[in-house]
Amino acid sequence: MKQKKTVRAVALGLAVLLGLGALVGALLPLIY
Known part of the structure; x- marks a missing residue:
């Protein structure tokens, strides 16, 4: 779950x- 959030943050960035x-x-x- 934490990794998914990180991927989302990177994609947003x-x-x-x-x-x-x-x-x-x-x-x-x-x-x-």
Whole structure:
């Protein structure tokens, strides 16, 4: 059960990182 929670947390972290990366990638051309 503890391992499943960890996997979920890691997946969530990856999803957040991907979302932030996509956001930055979309905003950079607008800023520069």
